[in-house]
Amino acid sequence: MAAPSLRRLIPGRRLDASFNWPAEAIDNLDSSFHVQEYLQQLIRQDHTNINTLIEIPDSVDRQVWQYEHLRQVCIELNQLVVALECECTQANCPEMKADGWLYLCAAHPTTQSCPAIDYIIHTLDGATILLNNSKYFPSRQVNTFQSALWISIPEPSLKHFQAIARRLYRVFAHAYFHHRETYDLFENETCLYGRFLLLSKTFNLVPTELISIPSDANLDHDENEQADDDDLDEHSLDDTQSQVTAIED
Ligand SMILES: [Zn+2]
Numbered sequence: 688m689a690a691p692s693l694r695r696l697i698p699g700r701r702l703d704a705s706f707n708w709p710a711e712a713i714d715n716l717d718s719s720f721h722v723q724e725y726l727q728q729l730i731r732q733d734h735t736n737i738n739t740l741i742e743i744p745d746s747v748d749r750q751v752w753q754y755e756h757l758r759q760v761c762i763e764l765n766q767l768v769v770a771l772e773c774e775c776t777q778a779n780c781p782e783m784k785a786d787g788w789l790y791l792c793a794a795h796p797t798t799q800s801c802p803a804i805d806y807i808i809h810t811l812d813g814a815t816i817l818l819n820n821s822k823y824f825p826s827r828q829v830n831t832f833q834s835a836l837w838i839s840i841p842e843p844s845l846k847h848f849q850a851i852a853r854r855l856y857r858v859f860a861h862a863y864f865h866h867r868e869t870y871d872l873f874e875n876e877t878c879l880y881g882r883f884l885l886l887s888k889t890f891n892l893v894p895t896e897l898i899s900i901p902s903d904a905n906l907d908h909d910e911n912e913q914a915d916d917d918d919l920d921e922h923s924l925d926d927t928q929s930q931v932t933a934i935e936d
């Protein structure tokens with residue numbers, strides 16, 4: 688077997704001159720984080736081919752694949768935050784709204800209304816901290832200098848995937864309904880929502896009834912609608928405001 692190529696990022700090198708090592712099969716990646724590296728390699732190869740990105744590699748556990756995708760979405764959503772920062776201000780968006788819903792931020796001792804940009808940042812930070820918490824996701828933290836560290840994710844931790852995905856969905860929805868031009872530019876460049884939506888549908892992360900962004904004709908994956916009555920736990924409805932419904936989550 689050929690020796691694996693050297694995969695190093697050189698300080699000071701331009702982005703377009705980086706990552707220029709040959710693609711490797713996942714089983715050839717000798718790294719503690721080989722699943723993440725493999726996913727990022729697929730994204731660099733063709734980020735528009737979302738069907739290929741979501742397809743679970745043979746040697747990877749189904750839950751681990753979801754986990755690495757969610758981590759990656761958090762990483763890439765930070766680019767959307769940067770794009771939104773100039774227009775999604777406390778003055779323009781004093782509350783986190785999307786499609787007639789008001790979302791309360793769960794990143795505080797008691798849930799509270801945060802300006803949209805703060806809600807987004809708090810949500811991304813919270814999701815990232817949770818996904819990196821060795822109490823819930825222990826295997827990834829173990830460094831044994833061997834690949835194939837991941838075996839599985841503890842069953843009780845799986846419920847966090849849906850909670851995280853629901854909150855991440857709102858970030859896309861706020862951008863879509865309140866900052867459409869920025870959303871379109873970001874989505875055209877990254878296809879991140881398309882990837883996230885297919886991930887959600889494939890692994891039942893976001894219930895269909897919470898999908899508020901209209902199906903887009905230029906998404907190249909199948910948009911089969913599926914009834915999914917699971918996971919309605921976050922509905923804490925307050926209809927005191929016309930049009931706007933508060934969700935504590
Ligand atoms: Zn905004």
Ligand SMILES: [Zn+2]
Nearest residue numbers: 792794801809
């Ligand atoms: Zn907050």
